[in-house]
Amino acid sequence: MKVGLFINTQYPEDVNVPAQIPALVEQVRVARDAGYKSLWFPHHWLTAPMQMLQIMPAMAFLAAEAKGMVIGPNILILPLLNPMHVAEEAATLDVLTGGNYVLGAGLGYREPEFTAFGIPLAERAGRFSESVTLMRKLWAGGKITHEGKFFTVRDAGISLKPVRPGGPPIYVAGLVDSAVRRAARIGDAWLIANASSIQEITPQMHTYRAALKEYGRPPLEFPIARECYVGSSRASAYAECKAALEYKYAAYKDWGMTSPLDGTNFDDFAKDRFIIGDKESVKDEILRYTELLGVDHFIMRSQWPGLEQEKVLGSIRRLGEVFATLK
Numbered sequence: 384m385k386v387g388l389f390i391n392t393q394y395p396e397d398v399n400v401p402a403q404i405p406a407l408v409e410q411v412r413v414a415r416d417a418g419y420k421s422l423w424f425p426h427h428w429l430t431a432p433m434q435m436l437q438i439m440p441a442m443a444f445l446a447a448e449a450k451g452m453v454i455g456p457n458i459l460i461l462p463l464l465n466p467m468h469v470a471e472e473a474a475t476l477d478v479l480t481g482g483n484y485v486l487g488a489g490l491g492y493r494e495p496e497f498t499a500f501g502i503p504l505a506e507r508a509g510r511f512s513e514s515v516t517l518m519r520k521l522w523a524g525g526k527i528t529h530e531g532k533f534f535t536v537r538d539a540g541i542s543l544k545p546v547r548p549g550g551p552p553i554y555v556a557g558l559v560d561s562a563v564r565r566a567a568r569i570g571d572a573w574l575i576a577n578a579s580s581i582q583e584i585t586p587q588m589h590t591y592r593a594a595l596k597e598y599g600r601p602p603l604e605f606p607i608a609r610e611c612y613v614g615s616s617r618a619s620a621y622a623e624c625k626a627a628l629e630y631k632y633a634a635y636k637d638w639g640m641t642s643p644l645d646g647t648n649f650d651d652f653a654k655d656r657f658i659i660g661d662k663e664s665v666k667d668e669i670l671r672y673t674e675l676l677g678v679d680h681f682i683m684r685s686q687w688p689g690l691e692q693e694k695v696l697g698s699i700r701r702l703g704e705v706f707a708t709l710k
Contacts, residue, residue, distance in 0.1 A: 384673065386706045387421030388414040388699065389457055389577075389608055389684035392441050395630070396432040398688075406692045407441075411448040413696050417703025422449045423457035423487065423608070423682050429495050433688065439472055446480055455485035457608055457682060458556045458574065462490055462507040463500045466514035466534060467541070470521040474545040482546035487574050488515075489556035508565070509533065515553055515569045522550025552603055563587050567594030567602075575607040577684065578632070580655040581675060588676050604680045607672065610657040611683035613701035617660040623694050624659060625649055627687035658683070666705045681706075 390410060394400050411422060422445065426438040438456055446454055454476070461469065469486070477484040490507040491497070497504050513531045520527045521541045529536040545551060555570030557563050558579060566573035573591050575584055584607075595601060610628060614620025629649065653659055658668045672678055683702060686695040 384669075384679050384706065384709050385420040385681070386418070386702060387423055387453070387606075387680065387682040388419050389423045389425070389682050390445070391684065391686040391688070392425060392436040392438075393430065393631075393688055394434045395688050396434060398434065400434050400436070406695075407445065408448055409692070410686070410695060410699060411445050413699050414703070415449060415452055417700050418707055419452065419699075419703060421453040421455070421485075421680070421682065423455055426456050426459050427493070427496070428460075428463075429493075429499060442476060443479065446476070449480075451483070453483045453485055454480055455551075455554070456487045458487045458489040458554075460491035460496065461488040461514050462510040463496060463502055464514075466517045467521070467536065469514065470518040470550070471541050471543070473518070473551050474522065474541055474543045477545040477547060477551050478543060484545075484551045485554055486518075486551050487554040487556065489574075490562065506533070508561075512565070512569060515555075518553075519550060554606060560587065560590050563591045564594045567591055567600060568598050570602075572602040572604055572606055574682075575678070577608045577610055578656055581672070582655060585675060605676070605678045606680040606682055607676070607678040608682040608684065609672075610653075610659075610687075611665070611681075611685055611698070611702060612657075612659045613662055613665050613685075613698045613705065614659075615661065615697075615701075617664050620659050620661060621650065621653075624687070624690060624698075627690040628653075628657070630689055631687040662701050662705050665702065666708065669705065669709065 394403060424438050424442050427435060442454055473484060473486050490511055510533050513533050517529050517534055520529060522545050524544055526538050526540040527536055528538055552571035554572045554574040555566035556574040556576055557566050558576055563573055612620050612624040614623055658665055669681060685698040
């Protein structure tokens with residue numbers, strides 16, 4: 384069982400973002416020293432008034448601080464990108480990280496992003512599946528020819544061979560059964576999203592495992608992303624992170640995604656979606672997820688817009704101590 388850090392690169396409009404870069408570096412260093420095995424980055428465009436560092440420059444910049452850790456997007460909005468571009472950048476990041484790059488990808492959902500890129504939302508699934516097929520062909524090496532519905536490559540190959548044979552693993556995110564089956568069919572793992580509840584995930588995990596058997600494609604692991612805050616006490620943990628988490632999920636609503644917090648008491652909502660508490664209660668919750676779902680890689684986001692650096696670092700260190708007892 385291992386833990387990864389889902390780093391926050393989003394900030395309220397009144398924050399001086401350049402002044403926050405040393406804090407990001409410190410978070411990565413603290414996580415690495417605390418035994419974290421992976422580092423993950425969010426991805427969006429057009430997030431104003433929320434400020435956000437773009438994913439590829441941020442990953443490349445922080446990769447040097449994450450030596451030995453797997454790094455990757457959580458998640459890259461693949462249908463809005465040209466897969467040749469993604470394959471080239473992924474190969475470069477795979478080389479820069481010594482073969483420790485994982486491409487986490489999903490369909491996306493925000494209409495303003497698709498409008499700005501001139502791509503219909505209805506084409507998401509088709510573009511996604513063809514992109515994965517084409518990238519794997521490119522990573523295999525040599526010149527290829529691909530004549531697809533959305534993309535064409537004629538007798539050409541990418542400029543850099545990835546370190547991993549066949550290229551970086553592709554972790555596919557998905558919230559509905561069709562997406563879960565897609566993850567089993569074309570992905571190397573199903574990447575479970577932050578806000579899905581245990582009640583939602585449990586039947587989907589059954590769907591995923593059944594599809595794995597059907598397609599004969601065993602996953603590399605069973606990763607799950609969670610919002611997680613570990614305080615010195617259970618009461619203080621909720622008090623310290625509540626406002627920042629509420630801000631983040633209000634932003635989701637503003638972006639066009641139904642906020643699962645609507646009409647729900649925060650503590651009741653968090654119980655089956657977030658992992659918040661002291662070290663002992665957080666350990667118990669991690670074990671509950673493991674028993675119910677069989678997940679083995681927890682990707683934990685421990686900072687949200689507005690949460691102070693001292694509290695973030697304390698939570699990262701405490702969570703590392705929890706996982707040190709779970710080896």
